[in-house]
Amino acid sequence: VSVPQSVQKNLWREHQVFLALSIVVGVAAGLAAVLFSVAIEFTSHRLFGLSPSALRLVAIPPLVSIATGVLLAKVFPDVRGSGVPQTEAAYHLAGGIIPAHVPLGKFITGVLCIGSGHSLGREGPSVQIGAGLASVAGRWLELSPERVRDLVPVGAAGALAAAFNTPVAAVLFALEEVIGDLNAALLGSAVVASVAAVVVERSILGNEPLFHLPPYQLVHPAELIAYAGLGIVGGVLSLAFCKGLLATRALFRRLPARTLMIQPAIGGLMIGIVLLYVPQVMGVGYEFVDRALNGGLLLKTLALLCFVKLAATIVSYASGNAGGIFAPSLYIGAMAGGAIGLLIHRIAPFPTADSGAYALVGMGALFAGIVRAPMTSVFMIFEITQDYQILVPLMVANLLSFVISKRYQPVAIYHALLQQDGVHLPTATEPTQIGRTAGQLMRRDVRFLAADLSVDDAWRLAKEDGAPAYLVGTAENLEGTITRRRLEASWAGGNREARVAALMDRDVVHAHPDHSLDVVLDRLVTSGGVLAVVSRANAAKVEGVVTADTLLPMGDHVSAQRRNVSDVGTSGSPHSPVRSTIERVRDGKEDPTGVPHLGGGQLAERSLDG
């Protein structure tokens, strides 16, 4: 089919518009990042002055957090926290649409929170601001939905490049973290935006590196063992940070909804008390990272700052303030690395590098362990040092930290934070061997049990219906699931007046409409017989259910497809594994008890899910 010349020309012009817009977005994101940084500095200076009194240190964080609490609860409810998870969610689930008030709200609340001393970073908010500006610009120009979506990582790359003065790492971050695919076709646009942003940033702030570093060198090959040790420590600290953050955030989330407005102030008060004793953890804290890199801190100071910063960041973030974890992860890494460097320097039987070199590698290790963007981490430190010699120790430490963190915290922190909010992102690694998706397979006529229904009434309904399990709640608010067996057991045990809410399982094994049949089958087995298919953007919103009866007619078709796709030993006979799985679930032979649930969230997700 020949494409008309005019259409070809217009397509070409659309490409040109997109490229030009990528440059403009890069510049705008760079300017926003610079302005954000300048505004934080200015606010901090105005609020604390040169050497703040004890009263200021204690009072300013909670007082400012009262104001930001109101803003975050009433005006900008979607700008809490880092901004990176929200940007990822916007890219994957909202077609790249970020409302115009989001970058504005992020800017204002981010400046107030970080400027008032909260232990948070400026890079995450910069990413959301840059992505938001890109999205707004794309929609104003009435670009196609695909182009608007594509602009989000472009804006994010530009903002991060300007915020951290590392253009290559920023591009990698946009691809690795925001898109989740290093092979994304957006590489060119992201590079253009990143370069434009860095040019703008340098023309305004000068070509001053973020950190001043002494020359790095691997003094002795045996030092690699020490760096491996640092990687292990980095992994453990990353785990402590991620677990601590998720647990503390879950605690805050359990507080009554009416406290939402004052939660940032609660965090602010705690931070104020911390600042009274350890003011070094205030705000972004790059000044002290610089000191650690230059060997300017004592061992006990490094260790103290490492743990206090870790705790302070958890409190600041979990209490709902606006700010990122990018800078704190670097801070904690620098302190931990510096401390280990000093220890190694004292006890190692071989000559070692200065503690600053370890602090530098520690930054990368913590970043790799917490943010889980190992390539970004390596390139970021490499861009900071511009020294090839650091690559090997850095990769050793990063790899170990990454592996340990991933082993014990399978869901990356940004995704886990989203899951706490009921948002589940897809990942690029999800198998798609079979063409049918949960959305195509599910039944939309879903029967729910009300949470306040008595066991007696519920069992009466269940007896008539005969389904193996039920969803509890409504289509807009899935609260849990309950199996027929549990209802029956409770009814038989005389516990007939109890409410369903008291018996239901709140960790719902579920799938999303885009999940493949493989995933659906896998989860159906552990779901109790009724697998809820929920929205990615809101895991409490039920779009349908998949049951064994829904799938049974497909068993042979599925097996045939599987045979074509892979060499998995299946046959088209009625006794194929797929068919037998479905039959076992239908007949209630697959015992759903002992299903591994992922704690912490309202709705659990298997590790396969993002």
Place this chain on the structure above:
Amino acid sequence: MHDSSQSDPNLISQLIRRQGLQLAVLIGIVIAAFFATRALAANNRTMTLHDAAEWYRHGQDELAAGHVARAVDDFRRATVRNRMQRQYTLALAHALALNGDTEEARNALVALRNAAPEDRDVNLELARLAAATGDITAALRYYHNALYAPWPFDADETRRRVRIELIRLLIAANANDRAQSELFILSSDLPNDTAHHIEAARLFTDTGDQAHALEQYRRALQLDADNIDALVGAGQAAFQLGDYRLTQSYLQKVPKERTDIRPTGELVDLLLGSDPWAPRIGSAERRRRLVADFHDVEQRLEVCATARAGTSSPVDPGLLADARTFDQQLQSRPVVEQETIESAFDLIDRIERNVLRACSPPTTLDKALAIIASQHGGASK
């Protein structure tokens, strides 16, 4: 672009034209935002630089008050806020060195030196740091870098101070030859000023080079003939050179209030009045001096022998007998020959050594006779 418009090329063209216009508007907004951001950033930068200056001032105050650790902290804050101001880094390095953290101080200075290898202040601080750690070779190299770096035209005095600092370091390290080399350079370029010549002369004295010290004192006296310090210094240098008459001529001009040089003056007076070898004196005077000198020493020996009699370390009886015998011989000779004087002073030298070892410390006369003895034969012993 929207799907609905993809089917109509005219609509797409219109849309793209509009997008071009919108892009132009966006570019305009971005340019305006660029200048606004730059102005705000510049304002912020001024604020930060002001903060840096404040921290630097705090640091100086803390340093002056002896709170070195606090000063280090303040200077660090200053340097983080303004990395371009090397004065802050220099102050930090200085404070770090005072705080005992020489390695970090050196790192900070080396980083500065890498950026500006010929920076005199950085080299100077590095030199001081190397000197403090006892690395004289490195110190010498950095001092030379500092000295031969470009200096402002009105900074001769500062540069001279640096060289003097280096000379003092070399003297303290017993590298007198190197110190003298530096002193020659220093003295070749001294201004016509008494104080400078006196300082150079004292440094020459410290290196043991009395001749050049005396020369510098003379230059000082040419500029100010009554300068007491110069007179004293010249007198002492001449004394060390063995030119007692010259010593006497300088010290006689020193006011009596300077009691510290009185022993030297008395010694020189005795030396010049007791020396039987002195030129342009008659044989009678030569004999008188020799007899008087010998008498004094013999008496001292007698007193000492009496005091030490019966103790575990008596004076050598043979020496006492030799002294009496020689005294009788001396009395019997109306004219003393050169040979007699030499024999007399050999004996005087032996007696002085014994008396010093067994009895009281030397008197001024003893010292004078010892010097005369050492000048004319005794020294060979």
